[in-house]
Amino acid sequence: MADLSTSYLGLKLRNPIIIASGPKTGNIESLKKCEQNGAGAVVLKSIFEEQIETEVGKQLVEHSEYLEHSDFSEYFENVSKDYYLEKYLQLLKDAKRELSIPVIASINCSDLSTWEDYISSFEKAGADAIELNYYPIAQDKKVSGESVDKALFKFAKRMRKSTTLPVSIKLGDNYSSIANIISELDKIGINGLVLFNRFFRPDINIETETMTHLGGISSFNEYASTLRWIALMSAEVKCSLAANRGIHDANTVIKMLLAGAAACQICTIYLKDESIVKTMCDELNAWMEKKNYKSISDFQGKMAQENIANGSAWERTQYMKTLIGGDK
Ligand SMILES: Cc1cc2nc3c(=O)[nH]c(=O)nc-3n(C[C@H](O)[C@H](O)[C@H](O)COP(=O)(O)O)c2cc1C
Numbered sequence: 400m401a402d403l404s405t406s407y408l409g410l411k412l413r414n415p416i417i418i419a420s421g422p423k424t425g426n427i428e429s430l431k432k433c434e435q436n437g438a439g440a441v442v443l444k445s446i447f448e449e450q451i452e453t454e455v456g457k458q459l460v461e462h463s464e465y466l467e468h469s470d471f472s473e474y475f476e477n478v479s480k481d482y483y484l485e486k487y488l489q490l491l492k493d494a495k496r497e498l499s500i501p502v503i504a505s506i507n508c509s510d511l512s513t514w515e516d517y518i519s520s521f522e523k524a525g526a527d528a529i530e531l532n533y534y535p536i537a538q539d540k541k542v543s544g545e546s547v548d549k550a551l552f553k554f555a556k557r558m559r560k561s562t563t564l565p566v567s568i569k570l571g572d573n574y575s576s577i578a579n580i581i582s583e584l585d586k587i588g589i590n591g592l593v594l595f596n597r598f599f600r601p602d603i604n605i606e607t608e609t610m611t612h613l614g615g616i617s618s619f620n621e622y623a624s625t626l627r628w629i630a631l632m633s634a635e636v637k638c639s640l641a642a643n644r645g646i647h648d649a650n651t652v653i654k655m656l657l658a659g660a661a662a663c664q665i666c667t668i669y670l671k672d673e674s675i676v677k678t679m680c681d682e683l684n685a686w687m688e689k690k691n692y693k694s695i696s697d698f699q700g701k702m703a704q705e706n707i708a709n710g711s712a713w714e715r716t717q718y719m720k721t722l723i724g725g726d727k
């Protein structure tokens with residue numbers, strides 16, 4: 400049996416498969432199943448400040464007749480927010496008590512000081528690391544791309560200073576210079592980056608002429624952008640890179656590791672089939688034995704841009720020549 404263990408954010412994982420933040424990591428029963436099914440680590444379902452505010456807002460409306468006094472209304476709001484945070488902290492504490500694999504807490508806030516408060520609470524509750532979801536939608540036409548990037552770096556510096564725990568940031572791939580973003584976040588001391596999140600995608604129902612959405616489940620083969628950027632950046636940065644999006648089988652896990660990923664986060668495929676982690680690990684092991692690799696580090700990053708002769712192939716965006724058969 401090959402050694403499947405890997406190091407991610409400075410944490411030792413028994414294998415590189417992490418159950419990504421999502422429906423299967425939001426309650427203790429399914430978290431236990433993640434571990435039983437062989438996961439190397441789990442990222443808890445994110446706590447969303449915006450969602451808490453919506454919930455609290457709904458309650459304020461429901462109880463408005465009792466909340467006419469503004470001081471009491473403010474008190475009620477704070478108590479309600481604390482209730483949601485306490486619920487999350489309880490999940491984190493339960494997970495730390497019941498599981499032996501690393502437990503990563505995940506946050507999505509809007510206010511900088513709230514981020515810091517939450518991080519500090521998670522640290523006290525025993526989280527092994529923190530994954531941050533910072534996604535400003537730059538819909539204001541007066542806001543330049545450069546200022547969006549600067550805001551991200553400022554945010555990362557502040558969060559890095561706010562805790563001694565390893566910190567990762569889950570990124571989208573919609574920045575104008577992903578290489579610059581990854582390398583600056585690495586210089587700031589962020590311990591890991593998750594490439595890439597798969598965002599909520601709004602849509603329109605043309606019969607009802609109402610807003611709808613495209614659903615959150617990824618399809619097989621959605622991993623190409625992730626693979627490219629892991630291959631381009633893994634040898635350039637100190638921080639660990641976790642691959643995410645469209646990783647549905649062991650072959651894709653192997654590709655991500657060859658490109659230089661430290662670990663792979665899976666959500667969609669685990670939602671469909673919880674036994675997939677065992678299958679992925681068995682197939683990864685079989686491939687390693689066939690190739691005579693004893694440990695992940697024997698081949699991790701072997702196909703990264705810096706480590707192959709034709710590394711510029713990872714930069715290719717046009718494929719017309721390939722289509723007409725002139726350039727493979
Ligand atoms: C129903 C659902 C809920 C999700 N909730 C979260 C969440 O709370 N926080 C988060 O960072 N990502 C969340 N995600 C995104 C996943 O963690 C993951 O990044 C995305 O699904 C891409 O991975 P996949 O191709 O394996 O599904 C969610 C995804 C789904 C499908």
